[in-house]
Amino acid sequence: MADELIFYTNPMSRGQIVRWMLEEVGAPYETKILGYGTSMKDAAYLAINPMGKVPAIVHNGRVVTECAAICAYLADAFPSAGLAPATTDRADYYRWLFFAAGPVEQAITAKHFGIEPDADQQRMAGFGSLGAALDALEGAIAGKTYVAGERFSAADVYVGSQIDWGLQFGTIPSRPAFEAYAVGLRERAGYKAAKAIDNALIAEMQATPA
Template sequence: MTADITFYTNPQSRGRIARWMLEETGQPYRVELIEYGAAMKSAEFLAINPMGKVPVIRHGEHIVTETAAICAYLADAFPQAGLAPTGDERANYYRWLFFTAGPLEAALTNKSIFGSDPAPDKQGMAGYGNYATAIDVLSHAVKANPYIAGARFTAADVYVGSQVGWGLQFGTIDKRPEFVEYFARISERAAFLRASELDNALAAEPAGS
């Protein structure tokens, strides 16, 4: 598939995860900066993503939203990058990618914004039970292998690792040794460093420039 990619993002968003994934693929892409407020809710952008949020990628005629989906899509679209799962990696790859995008993110959101778990008698309805359970499950996943799907870095590490890194930075994930060591290992990658530099530079630009 050709690399006709447009990347809609804001550096103060989960677009940083998608940027890292794009850099891992090694494919060229064009950036469209979408400011928060009117631009993100404009009719033009809502025609691309009716949720009115970033990140989004357009690859040829295909539009992909949701950051975990973007990571998985790009891994499949550009197999030469070696980021899609193979063989025995597949179960862990999908398991932990979707665990992080679903139960874990819900637990972290409730922790950081609402400051509490669901009531004990409602935890069975929440999908993640409670925050402590979700964090313990993540700890188990990170300790099991050097990377989330096994012995090799995959696209799932971009998404899971970003959530671990942000959680450590903002205090929503405990600084357990397994989390600190895992994020240190993946954040040394050249693609992560390039993506961070690009987004930091974009964030420093004056609005509307």
């Protein structure tokens, strides 16, 4: 039943990552669109995510927040979709899924806010520097179709979303390895379906007077 899997999002948010993952999973789900500064901060949603941010999912009454965690959770909750490697072969899967969610995300955010760690600060910051994080990310996907083995996985949804978004908005520099990896992922039916849904929602929101 769709009400067993509820997706809280805004189409102009990181919820696009989870939308893609949900479309890859292929299970029915209900979407609840929340507004910034309005329904995201209502008591009803704060009971789900005290941060008042999207995305979040509720699956059979259990809450999961944080994009990378949601991707990993959905891969395990719906094993028939084949979006997680065997438990004995998850080293790269976990490594790069959470590297993109941790050091890469932090480094891009710091750069956006004009923060450039000096040499001493780089030893303390988990991401070191943006350049170091991007070089490591490039090494993870260079010459590969998928980031964790020979099959598409939830790690590709998250890593691919970071790279795809970054290339589009200039937060990640264009490099041949990034471009080649992103091009392949953009051809997936799940990616296209998710983008179509969110783009339609964005158009609808923009056409509606405030």
